[in-house]
Each structure stands twice: as C-alpha cells, then as structure tokens.
Amino acid sequence: MLSPVQHSASSLKTVHLLRALLREASYLPDQSARQYFRSYIVKRFKAYQPAHKATRPRDALALEEFRHRSVQRRRTAVIIQRTRATQRKAHKGLNYLRRANQGELPCLQKVLFLAYGRTGKRRYELLERLLRPELPSSSGGPPQLDHAMPPLHKLYYSDKRFLSFFDAPKQKSPDNYSIAISPRYARLKTVLQSQVKTDIALGRSLKRDHLQTPIRNIWQRPMPMKRARNNVRRWYAETMGRLLPPLPNDEWDGLRALATGERWIEFAKPRVPAIELHVEPRDNQAHSMALIEAGLKLDKQSKADRPWGTERPHNITPRFMRRLYEKIWGYSCKLDWVESQGGGRWNATWGNKIIRTKSYSLPVDQDLFTGVDLSGKIARVPKSEKALLV
Known part of the structure; x- marks a missing residue:
C-alpha cells in the first residue's frame, strides 16, 4: 500500500x-x-x-x-x-x-507599463529586436541581417557587444569626438533620434542621439583606450536604460484603438453565481425584512472612512481605462518602412495626446428661469413689493 x-x-x-x-x-x-x-x-x-x-x-x-x-x-x-x-x-x-x-492608479499604471513593454522584462525583449545588425537590401525592401566586424572592435581591440552598435568616431570639434549609432542598426538609430527629438521619456529625457567624448584627458594627453571604452559603455548603458522600444505594429494600432474608444475594452468577465436546481419557495416578507436589517447595520464602511486624495482607489470604468491607454500610447511608437527614391528608410510614429471635444450649452429661453435665483431656488418677494402688487 x-x-x-x-x-x-x-x-x-x-x-x-x-x-x-x-x-x-x-x-x-x-x-x-x-x-x-x-x-x-x-x-x-x-x-x-x-x-x-x-x-x-x-x-x-x-x-x-x-x-x-x-x-x-x-x-x-x-x-x-x-x-x-x-x-x-x-x-x-x-x-x-x-x-x-481595486483601482489604485499608480499600481494599475505600472501593471500596464509592464504588460506593454514600457518597463520590466518585456521591455528588454522588445529591445533585443532593435539590437540586430542590418544591411541595405538590393531589392528595395527592408534591410537584411549583417555580420560584418564593427569599427570600434578594431579601434579599441575589444570584442564587447556594446561596441558593435557604434560607428567610427568623427571629429566634430578640436576637443571632442562624436560617435553615432552605426547605420547597420537603422531601426535603433531611428527610434533613438525620434525619442530625442520628441523629448519623450518615463524619467529623465535623453539629451543626444550620439556620444560626445573628449579627445584628450585633463593633462592634454591622448585619451587612454580603457577610459575611452568605458565612456562608450557608460553612455550606452544610460541610453538603453531610458530608450522606449517600439511595439509591434498590430499591438500599437490596437492600443491606439483602445485609447480613442474605437475598440471596446475587454474587462474580466464577472463570475455568475450558479443556478439553483431545486428552488425552494421563500417567504417574501421574511426576505424583505432581512434586506432591511442588512441595510440598517452599522458595520458598513461610510464615505468618511474611505481613502481620499490623488492616490485613492478609482472606479475602473471605460473612461478611466481610456485615459490610462492614452498615457501608455503616448510612450509607445511603431516602425514603418517608407519607400523613397534613395532606397527607403525607417520611420517612427509616436502616440500623441487625443484632443477630445468639449461639451457646450446651447442658448435657452430666459423665460424658463424667471422667478429663480442663481442657486436654483424660488426667489422670495419682499413684503413691500407684495403690498404694491395687491
């Protein structure tokens, strides 16, 4: 056994x-x-x-x-x-x-940020799609994958992965080099340039779409190779930490439809109580008394006991969710391949703030409101005026 x-x-x-x-x-x-x-x-x-x-x-x-x-x-x-x-x-x-x-705004907002890849594990999964090298396609379509040796690997005698995303340094001034993202990573470069231009960020915004590093150190000697490599690594880590990767096009379009109200929000289906197979007859009077006694009990939470303030729990309504979707959509972009005479390029489209139509009131005949004050109450006639009317 x-x-x-x-x-x-x-x-x-x-x-x-x-x-x-x-x-x-x-x-x-x-x-x-x-x-x-x-x-x-x-x-x-x-x-x-x-x-x-x-x-x-x-x-x-x-x-x-x-x-x-x-x-x-x-x-x-x-x-x-x-x-x-x-x-x-x-x-x-x-x-x-x-x-x-329960409707707490900071918690629900972070949950949606995690689900749509604005932070957390999925954000890194979306970033991996950008970090793939490409070559211009001879057929005019989207670029193909490239496996050539990056220039910074040769210059700094290192095979670190972060060095493969950069182009060769270019001298922009007597004291500084400019190191931009390599054209082999056209999608990464497009997203970075568009995010810097639109100044979109969850925290601190990105200042430049390229690295600006000094040519010499404080003793006016050539920059040591290890320090130059660390400058590139530091800028890459800081930029990748703030970069917002693009969503797949169908997901971005679906998020836009949810934010604008074009698509119905699929809430969780509420649980329905099971149907009683053998229904017993009940006393309506006793049932009514039980409902009245339950309503008169003082163990329920009053309005004064409920939390209040900006972070109080919200009622999760379609309007409340549309506002959240609009905010997440503003931090999201998608990439489209645009054909041109030169061969084509990637274009990043970001979500923007939705302009909603404001409610307005039509002119109303003033005779409908005669004898009523500004608070909506019937105005009292003074006794002196009543005597004149008589």
Whole structure:
C-alpha cells in the first residue's frame, strides 16, 4: 500500500500563493495584462520547481542551460535557500495586483507599463529586436541581417557587444569626438533620434542621439583606450536604460484603438453565481425584512472612512481605462518602412495626446428661469413689493 504524499507547510504555502496570483491576475481589467502576467507567474514558479517534480520531457530539460536566466530552473540547494525570500516577494506581488484591481492608479499604471513593454522584462525583449545588425537590401525592401566586424572592435581591440552598435568616431570639434549609432542598426538609430527629438521619456529625457567624448584627458594627453571604452559603455548603458522600444505594429494600432474608444475594452468577465436546481419557495416578507436589517447595520464602511486624495482607489470604468491607454500610447511608437527614391528608410510614429471635444450649452429661453435665483431656488418677494402688487 502506497503511503500518502507528504506536503510541507512551505510547499503548501507556495501552491496557495501560485493559485492566488493566477486568480488575481485573471481579474485585471486589460486582456494583454492578463495574458502577460499569467505567463510571467507560471514561468517564475517553474523556475523554482525542483527538477524531480517537473512534468516536462527530457528533450526540454536538455535545453535548460540555454534558456533565459529569469526562467531557467534553479538547483535544489538554491531553491531551498531562497524559499522564504521568494515567498515574501510573491506575497508582495499578490498585494500589488490586488491594489491594481481595486483601482489604485499608480499600481494599475505600472501593471500596464509592464504588460506593454514600457518597463520590466518585456521591455528588454522588445529591445533585443532593435539590437540586430542590418544591411541595405538590393531589392528595395527592408534591410537584411549583417555580420560584418564593427569599427570600434578594431579601434579599441575589444570584442564587447556594446561596441558593435557604434560607428567610427568623427571629429566634430578640436576637443571632442562624436560617435553615432552605426547605420547597420537603422531601426535603433531611428527610434533613438525620434525619442530625442520628441523629448519623450518615463524619467529623465535623453539629451543626444550620439556620444560626445573628449579627445584628450585633463593633462592634454591622448585619451587612454580603457577610459575611452568605458565612456562608450557608460553612455550606452544610460541610453538603453531610458530608450522606449517600439511595439509591434498590430499591438500599437490596437492600443491606439483602445485609447480613442474605437475598440471596446475587454474587462474580466464577472463570475455568475450558479443556478439553483431545486428552488425552494421563500417567504417574501421574511426576505424583505432581512434586506432591511442588512441595510440598517452599522458595520458598513461610510464615505468618511474611505481613502481620499490623488492616490485613492478609482472606479475602473471605460473612461478611466481610456485615459490610462492614452498615457501608455503616448510612450509607445511603431516602425514603418517608407519607400523613397534613395532606397527607403525607417520611420517612427509616436502616440500623441487625443484632443477630445468639449461639451457646450446651447442658448435657452430666459423665460424658463424667471422667478429663480442663481442657486436654483424660488426667489422670495419682499413684503413691500407684495403690498404694491395687491
């Protein structure tokens, strides 16, 4: 006879957290956010699932070392060591999702930023699409991939990846070099130039679309190669940290439709109570008295007890969501290939502020409001005027 399966309190708590997170993610008011967070939660929990409990085939386990670090399965010793910390982190994420579903603006806004790649893991996934070299196509279409050796690799005698995104230095002044993004990365260069031109950023804005580095150091000697390489690395890290990658064209168009109201917002479907199969007759008078007693109870929260201020929970309405979509759309762009006589180029289109029509009032006959003061109350006639009227 098989012995019953033994579950520790820690493993049961992890399962309860997983179910609670998936349940709370299914209540999010945006369809893309629901799909993104469900996939993200499942991958993160699988990364901390022991290998002997996995239900995946051996072929998938053989490719484990080539997967991304955030979803790569941890070793058993690491899982045991990090159990309490990861459970605490999952509990914080659960509370954050609950606050977002309750209508707290900062939480819901960050959830949408994560889902649409303005920050977080998906932003890096969208950035990877920009960091692929291209060559002009001879057929006039979009450029093809390029694998030529970058100029800074030869100049700085280094094979670091960040050096491959830059063109050869050009002297713009007697004291400074200008290092721009290589034409082999035309999409990255287009997005960077358009973001600098439009001054769009979640935090500090980008100042330049190129690196400006000194030719000599403070002792008027040629710049050491290591310091010159570090200047490029520092500018690249700062720029990539503020760059907002483009969304896929169909997703950008869908976000625009949600912001303008052209597409209906797909809220989470509310749960419907089950239908009673055997309905028993009830006393209407007793039911009415129960409703009255429930309404007269003082254990309900009053308006004075509810939080107030700019960060108070909001009612999640279509109008409220459209305002959020409009803000996210303003931080998003898409890339289109534009044909021209010279061969063609990439063009970045950013979302802009929607100008909504303001409500106005038509002229009304003033006779409809005779005898009424500015507050809408019937004006009282003084006694002296009443005597004259008589």
